[in-house]
Amino acid sequence: MQKILQQFVPDFPEWGYSIDEMVAVFRNHIHGSDIKIMVILEEAEVLMNNDGRDLIDLLKNMDHVSILFLTDVPSEDIVKKLGS
16 A cells, blocks of 8 residues: 555655545545556455555455456456455
């Protein structure tokens, strides 16, 4: 989330913020704008099996954000994991 946020707020600190706080700053930054964001997650299966699942859940529930998953895992397996 920090890398995504720093694309819009380059001087955002590297330390000291939780994911929830970063998401709040990000939402405030894009609120009311016409910005559309495409997040590309390479090796998405690794994120889905580790701590990245929370980030994926946060991103998929945001307005103005689309996610593209790059993975070697069959797409139906990714869809099942997203639904759980």
